[in-house]
Amino acid sequence: MPAPMKEREPATDPTKIFHYTDLQRKKPTRENDPYTYMHGWNNRHQSEVIPGTLPVAQNNPQEVRFGLYTEGITYSAFAAPRAHNYSTYMYRVRPAAAHNGYKKIESKAHIQNCFLSLNPEVETLPEQAEWGPFPLPEDSDKIDFVDGLHTLGGSGDPNLREGMALYVYAINASMEKRAFCNTDGDFLICAQQGNLDVQTEFGMIFLQPGEICVIQRGVRFRIALGPGVEKARGYITEVWGSMWELPDLGPLGGHSLANPRDFLYPVAHIDEDLSGDWAVVNKNNGKYNCLEQDHSPFDLVAWHGNVVPYKYDLTKFASQNATSIDHTDPSVNTVLTAKSRDPNTPLADFLWFGPRWDVASNTFRLPYFHRNSASEFLACLYGEGLGRSDDFQPGGGSFEGGHTPHGGFSEAYVDEMRIQESEPRKILENQMTIMVESSRTFLWTEYARVGCGTTNTRGTDPKVWDTLPDRFSNNPEAKALLKRVKEDKKLMEERSKVYFDDGALKELLNSKTNGC
Ligand SMILES: [Fe+2]
Structure with a gap:
């Protein structure tokens, strides 16, 4: 007799699911996503608003249909190897070059991109740091994405095409x-x-909480609040001189973690009204300037190429983990990685900590105490996060620099350090946490250290470590054995003397001769 089966009903709340498949959606997007997408990581996609617009068998026709202009955007050296060669052709109503000049603009944003030690505006955070939820704009202020971008920290400088930066955005207005x-x-x-x-x-x-999107260097975009949304907040990781890639899978084989087909690319879309004055705000070497023009920059009728923004739903992550013993390194949760110039060390890894089964046996399953070489920035998107402290709430964050010692201290954590039967269990349910790991030493902005107002630079009160007492020093068995180890060592030293000391060897020989 087969065991009675419990039927599974489709779930509806993506923040309460174990995995995207709980939604049992036939479409690759959540129910409230109004758009259609193309699938497949790193393809050379093509799309057109009006079928038949893309030139056939060439990129640069003498005359593009409807009098459109051909414009190319490159993302790599012209002669880069094929696997690293990135460019897209756009067929648009007006070329991007048609504008009314560059202007400087004022902004309420806090942008800092120079993360070199000689910049007095950025500093290290030697202790663990934690942030309560980063502040959202007041209702009296209308803050869009341009004004609501705040750099937290980073390393390097975009001028050198080397490094990375972390940001939060906190907005209550659409970019108009x-x-x-x-x-x-x-x-x-x-x-x-x-x-x-x-x-x-x-x-x-x-884009909704639990999803990520990547927008490549040089691509223009506009962020608007979704239907019914009054305030929005999120995190941004920017990489300089590198790009986000899927991690190699090694012995895992061809599939798992973030699967290539789950990356979704937009289809061509054109603004219905292309007229009116527009501003294109450029972030260039960490400073804003602005292009003014009398037409919409969103005027592409068709495009083809591989420099195309994409999105990914973190609830689709196909998690892998230990199925016998030991705690698997968190790198197994890497969604995307960006290479550094050191072939053995990434510039940045973007990691997923979502719901999963925890099944390792005879193992301390929780993250062990560590002083990893990487810098770690954690943030909870929704739910109870990793329960690091009362301050670790959705919308905040925590940071441990490379080799900062850390680990757990809760009663449950300590309780796990006992020999016990290990039952399979689901962990990290009803929450989504992300981590940005980097080989770099982060320097932090004034906004992150003080200005945001939610900083606690000692996220962990040293008193909490009192739950981890010294159980060794007064252990009578350990004490007796230490004494014995010391005695044995002395004895061994005395017995070993003959190998290295001619006098001791003579003594040994004499004692043997006398003995005969
Ligand atoms: Fe850690």
Whole structure:
């Protein structure tokens, strides 16, 4: 007789699911996502608003249909090897070069991109740091993405094409008639609160908490609040001189972790009204300047290429972990990685900590005490996170620099350090936490250290470590054995003397002769 089966009903709340498949959706997007997408990591996609617009068998025809202009955007050296060669052709109503000049603009944003030790505005955080939820704008202030971007920390400098930066965005307004263009690096945007409508030159992306999207250097985009959303917040990891890639899988084989087919790319989309004055705000070497123009920058009728923003739903992550013993290194949860110039060390890894089974036996399953070489920035998107402290709430964050000692101290954590039967269990349910790991030493901005107002630079009160007392020093068995080890060592030293000391050897020989 087969065991009675418990039927599984489709779930509806993506923040309460174990995995995307709990939703039993036939579509690759959540129910409230209004857009359609193309699938497949790193493809050379193509899309057109009006079928038949893309030139056939060539990129640069003498005359593009409807009098459109051909414009190319490159992302690599022209002659880069094929696997690293990135470019997209756009067929648009007006070329991006048609504008009314560059202007400087004022902004309420806190942008800092120079993370060199000689910059007095950035400093290390030698202790563990924790942030309560980063502040959202007051209702009296209208803050869009341009003004609501705040750098927390980073390493390197975009001018050198070397390094990375962490940001939070906190907004209560949509970008109206203005676009953003980051000429410094690639943004990995992770929504924490509030759905966003992300309009890119290549089409629309709907982004909601638990999803990420990547917008490459030089691509123009506009962020609007999703339907019914009054305030939104999220995290951004920007990489300079590198790009986000899927990690290699090694012995795992061809599938798992973030699967290539789950990366979604927009389809071509054109603004219905292309008229009106627009501003394109460029972030260039960490400073804003602005292009003014009398037409929409979102005027592509068709495009083809592989420099295209994409999105990924973190609830689709196919987690792998220990099925026999020991705690698997968190690198097994890498969603995307960005290479550094050191072939053995990534510049940045973006990690997933979502719901999963915990099944290792005869093992201390929780993260062991560690002083990892990497810097770790953690943030909870929703739910109870990793329960690090009362301050570790959705919308905040925590940081441990490379080799900062840390680990757990809760009663449950200590309780795990006992010999026990290990039952399979589901962990980290109803929450989503992300981590950005980097080989770099982070320097932190004034906004992160003080200005945001939610900083606690000693996220862990040293008193908590009192739950981890010295159980060795007064252990009578350990004491007796230490004494014995010392005596044995002395004895061994005396017996070993003959190998190295001619006098001792003579003595040994004499004693033997006398003995005969
Ligand atoms: Fe850690």
